[in-house]
Amino acid sequence: MKQAVDVTQLKVDPQTSRLITAEAPRKISDFDKNALEEALKIRESLGGEVVTVTATAEEAKTTIREALAMGADKAYIIKDPAIAKIDTLTTARILAEAVKKLGEFDLVLCGEASIDSFSGQVASRLAEILNIPQLTSAEKMTVENGEVKVERALEDRYETVKAKMPALVSVTRGINQPRIPSLMAIMKASKKEIVEWNLQELGFTPEKLDASNMTVEVLDVSAPKVERKKIFVKGETAAETAEKLVEALLQEGVVGR
Amino acid sequence: MSEYEGVWVFSENQPLMLELLGKGREIADKLQTELTAIVLGSGVKEKAEEAVNYGADKVYVVDDPKLETFQAERYLSALASLTSQYKPETFLIGSTKDGKALAARLATRLNTGCVTDCLQIEVTSEKGLTARKIVYGGNAIATITWRTKPQIATVPPRTFEKPEFKERKGQIIQVEAELEEPQTEKVEVKPLEVSQVKIEEADVIVSCGRGFEKKEDLALAEELAKVLNAQVGCSRPLAEDRKWFSEWIGLSGHKVKPSLYIACGISGVIQHVAGIRDSKIIVAINTDENAPIVEMADYIIVGDIHEMIPAITEAFKKHLSA
Ligand SMILES: Cc1cc2nc3c(=O)[nH]c(=O)nc-3n(C[C@H](O)[C@H](O)[C@H](O)COP(=O)(O)OP(=O)(O)OC[C@H]3O[C@@H](n4cnc5c(N)ncnc54)[C@H](O)[C@@H]3O)c2cc1C
Numbered sequence: 001m002k003q004a005v006d007v008t009q010l011k012v013d014p015q016t017s018r019l020i021t022a023e024a025p026r027k028i029s030d031f032d033k034n035a036l037e038e039a040l041k042i043r044e045s046l047g048g049e050v051v052t053v054t055a056t057a058e059e060a061k062t063t064i065r066e067a068l069a070m071g072a073d074k075a076y077i078i079k080d081p082a083i084a085k086i087d088t089l090t091t092a093r094i095l096a097e098a099v100k101k102l103g104e105f106d107l108v109l110c111g112e113a114s115i116d117s118f119s120g121q122v123a124s125r126l127a128e129i130l131n132i133p134q135l136t137s138a139e140k141m142t143v144e145n146g147e148v149k150v151e152r153a154l155e156d157r158y159e160t161v162k163a164k165m166p167a168l169v170s171v172t173r174g175i176n177q178p179r180i181p182s183l184m185a186i187m188k189a190s191k192k193e194i195v196e197w198n199l200q201e202l203g204f205t206p207e208k209l210d211a212s213n214m215t216v217e218v219l220d221v222s223a224p225k226v227e228r229k230k231i232f233v234k235g236e237t238a239a240e241t242a243e244k245l246v247e248a249l250l251q252e253g254v255v256g257r
Numbered sequence: 258m259s260e261y262e263g264v265w266v267f268s269e270n271q272p273l274m275l276e277l278l279g280k281g282r283e284i285a286d287k288l289q290t291e292l293t294a295i296v297l298g299s300g301v302k303e304k305a306e307e308a309v310n311y312g313a314d315k316v317y318v319v320d321d322p323k324l325e326t327f328q329a330e331r332y333l334s335a336l337a338s339l340t341s342q343y344k345p346e347t348f349l350i351g352s353t354k355d356g357k358a359l360a361a362r363l364a365t366r367l368n369t370g371c372v373t374d375c376l377q378i379e380v381t382s383e384k385g386l387t388a389r390k391i392v393y394g395g396n397a398i399a400t401i402t403w404r405t406k407p408q409i410a411t412v413p414p415r416t417f418e419k420p421e422f423k424e425r426k427g428q429i430i431q432v433e434a435e436l437e438e439p440q441t442e443k444v445e446v447k448p449l450e451v452s453q454v455k456i457e458e459a460d461v462i463v464s465c466g467r468g469f470e471k472k473e474d475l476a477l478a479e480e481l482a483k484v485l486n487a488q489v490g491c492s493r494p495l496a497e498d499r500k501w502f503s504e505w506i507g508l509s510g511h512k513v514k515p516s517l518y519i520a521c522g523i524s525g526v527i528q529h530v531a532g533i534r535d536s537k538i539i540v541a542i543n544t545d546e547n548a549p550i551v552e553m554a555d556y557i558i559v560g561d562i563h564e565m566i567p568a569i570t571e572a573f574k575k576h577l578s579a
Contacts, residue, residue: 005393007393007394007395007396008394010393010396010397012396012397019393019396019397021393087370088361088371089364089365089368089369089370092365115394116392116393116394117392117393117399118374118390118391118392118393118394119372119373120357120361120373120374121357121360121361121364121371121373124357124358124361124362124365125361125362125364125365127362128361128362128365128366129365132440133440133441134329134358134362134440134441135441136354136355136358137354137358149444152354153449154353154354154355154449155270155353155354155414155449156270156448156449157446157447157448157449158446158447158448158449159443159445159446159447160443160444160445160446161441161442161443161444162441162442162444163440163441163442173509212404214370214404215364215368215369215370215371215403215404215405216370216371216372216401216402216403216404216405217401217402217403217404218399218400218401219384219387219400219401219402220399220400221392221393221397221398221399221400222397222398223396223397223398224397224398224534226552226553228539228552228553228554228555229554229555229556230551230552230554230555230557231555231556231557232546232557232558232559233556233557233558234558234559238560238564238565238568239568239571239572241558241560241565241568242565242568242569242571242572243572245540245556245558245569245572246569246572246573246576247576248556249517249538249540249556250576252517252537252538254461254516254517254537254538255461255485255516255517255573255577256576256577
């Protein structure tokens with residue numbers, strides 16, 4: 001589960017048009033809540049244990065408590081400031097090491113992308129590193145007889161695909177409506193365990209995390225420029241207003257072609 | 258000199274592949290290198306020839322009955338074996354859902370970087386290849402470059418123009434690739450009923466938001482669309498919550514780039530605006546003069562859709578029939 005920037009609460013530096021992300025609140029990336037919800041549903045019908053894994057550069061315990069309140073049994077947080085500047089390959093490698101350290105598992109569930117960086121690569125890269133089957137963009141999923149079956153809505157077709165477990169499934173926002181924890185659940189969650197790991201424990205040297213070892217470099221993140229005319233069109237009557245608009249649009253050459 | 262050279266393009270979706278060839282050609286020309294298309298499938302001679310006629314200097318073809326339809330592990334192993342052998346410097350992959358997962362997996366096998374959903378790709382003198390993509394839910398655009406090769410980028414449909422068809426000569430080379438066995442099994446495949454006309458291709462769009470309270474009122478927009486030979490689109494709540502439409506426009510929906518976009522009763526929050534940014538002219542009709550759409554529009558009418566849309570329809574009728 002990613003602790004992401006709440007993208008609805010971002011501010012832009014008016015001078016540089018750069019985005020100020022430091023002050024924006026953090027939350028669990030929406031897609032990851034869908035993944036958790038799906039995991040909880042599977043546990044409810046088949047039993048088992050649901051644990052969450054988060055790699056983060058910042059303090060994330062408060063955010064991740066919400067996952068425990070929703071119903072996860074235990075949370076693992078890998079925290080290191082270096083994680084702020086790593087690429088998707090390194091993120092996937094870290095998560096892969098964490099998954100291995102956790103031991104045997106049946107399913108790894110991920111959101112198909114994160115709300116902030118929206119790269120959509122970590123799930124696929126993680127499954128590739130773990131060398132397990134991957135079922136991406138799941139709109140529906142069921143687990144039965146050691147197999148996981150998902151439905152995927154693609155651009156031109158609807159597919160039902162299955163694979164033997166252990167497997168990885170990445171889910172869409174449409175797969176479910178994540179539950180909202182009750183007050184009781186929230187209180188109970190405060191007693192659940194959050195385990196913190198550092199990167200050394202997972203075998204990552206500072207060198208491996210150095211910017212020079214990343215596969216991509218983000219050069220700039222700025223608000224898109226808006227260059228619009230912003231002309232208010234107004235007449236005495238609706239008909240007159242409409243007439244003015246139509247004349248302007250004909251002038252622009254964007255209609256009647 | 259780096260051992261990596263040339264620009265490659267691949268998409269399992271042929272129309273998207275042709276679009277990639279346009280951008281690929283531009284990059285290859287700038288770097289004075291070759292443009293290569295990768296064609297995977299069964300009996301795909303025509304697709305390979307088409308790639309040449311749309312700009313590829315060279316086409317590597319893996320023709321195998323096992324590649325008849327898209328299968329992730331088989332396609333991935335074919336691409337991985339080709340890239341390891343021929344070492345392209347840049348590899349553009351079509352950003353379908355399958356294409357995106359494929360690109361991320363390929364990049365992992367090759368220990369390289371991948372930038373997904375690039376809206377712009379440029380060769381710069383200082384930084385080499387750079388790409389731009391939307392991040393933070395449409396609030397920002399990130400400019401990213403690669404530090405490793407091959408530089409893998411995925412490109413969504415309708416981002417770049419399909420180049421012009423020209424009878425050209427190119428090398429078509431059949432190659433063998435060892436194909437891995439699938440790890441997943443397709444149980445059922447149903448074609449989706451895709452609307453005949455794609456909203457991405459519309460030249461004029463009349464778009465409806467929550468300002469429409471009753472479904473019957475959509476007739477107002479349809480009437481205007483008819484006069485303008487336009488398509489009707491909508492914001493997400495009209496599709497997701499009210500189910501009046503099956504698709505919507507915006508960050509999580511379709512990205513459109515019409516000459517004219519008429520936003521009726523749409524507030525214009527960032528997630529919607531992210532999908533209409535490339536429109537040439539944007540008109541907003543909204544009762545609220547402070548709605549965010551105002552900042553994004555070229556022409557604004559502060560007014561009620563029930564009154565204004567019919568008035569505009571009438572005015573157009575008068576002008577366009579004349
Ligand atoms: C992760 C995420 C992704 C999203 N992706 C998308 C997306 O791709 N596309 C998308 O559209 N949304 C998306 N949304 C939803 C988005 O945040 C907004 O909720 C949505 O765009 C609002 O739709 P709207 O403008 O139709 O409705 P509202 O915001 O309710 O706006 C209605 C507007 O109509 C005006 N109005 C009301 N009555 C009238 C009238 N009689 N005449 C004229 N004007 C009137 C009001 O002044 C108001 O401005 C996403 C949200 C999230 C969290």
